[in-house]
Amino acid sequence: MTHDTEPTGRTLPDAMGYLVASSAPQPWREAVARAAQLLTPGWDNLRGQGSLLGTLALALYTLAHERQQPPADVPVEVVKEALEHQEQPHTPEPYELQQRMKDALTATGQVRSGPDLHETPVWRVYRGLVHVWHPEVETSDWEPGPSEMSCAVQRLRELMAGLDADRAMLLPEAPEPTGPIRITVTSWVRTVRYGGASAASISVRCPTCNALEGGTLLVDGPDATCTCANGHTFTQPTLSGPHIRNALAQCVYPEGDTRVPGGASGSVTVQGEFRVASSSMPEHADPWPAWFV
Ligand SMILES: [Zn+2]
Numbered sequence: 001m002t003h004d005t006e007p008t009g010r011t012l013p014d015a016m017g018y019l020v021a022s023s024a025p026q027p028w029r030e031a032v033a034r035a036a037q038l039l040t041p042g043w044d045n046l047r048g049q050g051s052l053l054g055t056l057a058l059a060l061y062t063l064a065h066e067r068q069q070p071p072a073d074v075p076v077e078v079v080k081e082a083l084e085h086q087e088q089p090h091t092p093e094p095y096e097l098q099q100r101m102k103d104a105l106t107a108t109g110q111v112r113s114g115p116d117l118h119e120t121p122v123w124r125v126y127r128g129l130v131h132v133w134h135p136e137v138e139t140s141d142w143e144p145g146p147s148e149m150s151c152a153v154q155r156l157r158e159l160m161a162g163l164d165a166d167r168a169m170l171l172p173e174a175p176e177p178t179g180p181i182r183i184t185v186t187s188w189v190r191t192v193r194y195g196g197a198s199a200a201s202i203s204v205r206c207p208t209c210n211a212l213e214g215g216t217l218l219v220d221g222p223d224a225t226c227t228c229a230n231g232h233t234f235t236q237p238t239l240s241g242p243h244i245r246n247a248l249a250q251c252v253y254p255e256g257d258t259r260v261p262g263g264a265s266g267s268v269t270v271q272g273e274f275r276v277a278s279s280s281m282p283e284h285a286d287p288w289p290a291w292f293v
Helices: 012-019 025-038 049-067 076-083 095-107 120-132 146-161 165-169 240-248
Strands: 182-197 198-203 213-220 224-230 266-270 274-275
Touching: 012 025, 012 049, 012 240, 025 049, 049 076, 049 095, 049 120, 049 146, 076 095, 076 146, 076 165, 095 120, 120 146, 182 240, 213 240, 224 240, 240 274
Parallel strands: 182 266, 182 274
Antiparallel strands: 182 198, 182 213, 213 224
8 A cells, every 4th residue: 555645634524523423412413513514614724623613612512501502593692702701811711611611511411520430522522622731841931831722712703703693694504524434454553653863653452362463443533443353342542533534545545546535434444554643643644654664
């Protein structure tokens, strides 16, 4: 198998697909669809598409819960007002909105703390977006953060400034999100990581029976699960849905050069070794850089 390195942004159905696992609750599906509809104009030129869609979907999900109405019925003005939070001194984080999101997610069972800890993929979307980066060294001069959500909220305010109820009525329906894909691999799955002078390629090994060769990967929403050739299912923190889809999109098969688009769903077979950039790499990192054998 050869490869192709052209980086692309996420299509709207792909970005929606990463937010909506097949187990996703209906109100969340509707919130993602409404957010996608509101972001349709100019989607291909948006920077940070995934965090904009995720943040707007979470805001819609929260407002729909608070107002006890479907996400599509939440008035545009109410959405804009929720994004116009009062910033606290010394921080760009939209804490008030984040707290409302957290309350709505907790009330609808997306997270449970304590001994029976439970998190759904919807909660993990929230957790990822509000995460504030901190320098590893305490004495570092680097400022912590900001979170992806704080940047997304600012950008959403600009994007939605000219939108009102009448204009929102004219927007096309949102597309269907990309569905799950099951990838059968005939040889090894390897995660690759590189940067600076270091590079590593690690084979994915079943933690139960140590099997390395043959198996399947299932990408469903943000999650990826592996099943070894002997039928054991496990997860690997280094494998993420977006990175696997990116690796798949960069595979070009010898027979007829049929490229599998990132947004493919259903099932596909990869002949030979399947290399995927590690989840710690940028999403569109090339899993087959020419110098890396
Ligand atoms: Zn196994």
